[in-house]
Every structure is written in structure tokens, then in C-alpha cells.
Amino acid sequence: MTTTNSLTYDDLGSAAQRDRRRRILDATIALASKGGFDAVQMRAVAEQADVALGTLYRYFPSKIHLLVSALARQFEDTQSMVSRKPVPGETPSERVIYVLRRATRGMQGDANLTEALTRAFMFADASVATEIHVVGMQLTTMLNRAIKGDAYVEGEQPSDEEVAVARVISDVWLSALVSWVTGRATAEEVADHIETAVRLVLR
Numbered sequence: 001m002t003t004t005n006s007l008t009y010d011d012l013g014s015a016a017q018r019d020r021r022r023r024i025l026d027a028t029i030a031l032a033s034k035g036g037f038d039a040v041q042m043r044a045v046a047e048q049a050d051v052a053l054g055t056l057y058r059y060f061p062s063k064i065h066l067l068v069s070a071l072a073r074q075f076e077d078t079q080s081m082v083s084r085k086p087v088p089g090e091t092p093s094e095r096v097i098y099v100l101r102r103a104t105r106g107m108q109g110d111a112n113l114t115e116a117l118t119r120a121f122m123f124a125d126a127s128v129a130t131e132i133h134v135v136g137m138q139l140t141t142m143l144n145r146a147i148k149g150d151a152y153v154e155g156e157q158p159s160d161e162e163v164a165v166a167r168v169i170s171d172v173w174l175s176a177l178v179s180w181v182t183g184r185a186t187a188e189e190v191a192d193h194i195e196t197a198v199r200l201v202l203r
Helices: 015-035 042-049 053-059 063-082 092-108 111-123 126-151 160-181 187-202
Strands: none
Touching: 015 042, 015 053, 015 063, 015 111, 042 053, 042 063, 063 092, 063 111, 063 126, 092 111, 092 126, 092 160, 092 187, 111 160, 126 160, 160 187
């Protein structure tokens, strides 16, 4: 583990360490919900999570690492929610649109948090590659589950083509969210843009 990577859940050997990581991400999300990107300051996160500032930096080397990891957890929560029952829809595009609509509504319901998470994702450079990869795999799993429907096998590794398809859809979705966060598109325009893209990619 290099100093430029966050400590993931799997890196932590004890329940206390995993709880500390959870508290840190909880505090990050709470601060971002109140004040967006600028409200997430490392010292404020440490105080709210009740950890030493040095400990916070051992878990997350920077604010961007922290927020991208929070984004991954948001997607993990969405994925967990979606996996509880079959995704409705007769076709892959219908199922993917359903999942993305649900995820989009959730993110649009907290504009400050979405602004913080999407800004961090845009600002992330090569030093945050591990965290970006985690986000990408969360999205790939969520979208492949929707694309395959009943044929989806839990834990099965996606093919290169499946990863590529999920990446294209994910890029469009995140770009649409950025347009909404920055006021360049309405929620309705975002939904229409995503639906058009999904139908074109999966036709």
C-alpha cells in the first residue's frame, strides 16, 4: 500500500479499523451534504469522525481520495439496494434506464453532496487511480446486473466488452450529473440525455 492510496475496507484487519473508516466516510458525507465540496475539510472530517488528523491522513491521503471513496460507497449502497430484487424491464436498455433513474434521483435529492462527489471525481488525477477503479467497478457491476437481468451471475468477472459498455454508459451518466450540478441542464434534460445514450449503446 503506497502513501497515495486510501486504505480500503479489505485492507483493514480489525473491526475497530473498519468502524473508524466507516465513521470517516459518514462524516465526509454529512459535511458534504451540508455545504458541498468546500465544506469537506480534513480537520473538520477528523473532528466529526472523532479521529486524529494524522489517522485520517493514513486512511485517506487527501480530500479527493476521501470524496472519491465516499462516491464509491454511495454506489455500493445503490448497488446493494438494486440487488435485493430483480430489476424491472423487458430489455437491457429498460433495466439500465430504471437503475440509472433510481440512482440519479437519489443523487439529485442531495445537491450539495452530489456537487462535492462529482467535483472530486472530475479533479481526481493519477494518484487517485485505485479509488477511481473502485468506483468504476461498482458502476460496472451495477450496470451488468441490469443488462443481463436473470442471466446475471453473482461474482462473475465481466468481459472486456462488458466493461467497455459499462464505461461508456457510466461516462455519459457522470457527465450528465456534472451538467446538472453546474446548472447547465435540468433534471428532466439529464434524464432524457441518459435515456437516449443508453438506448443508442444497447440497441
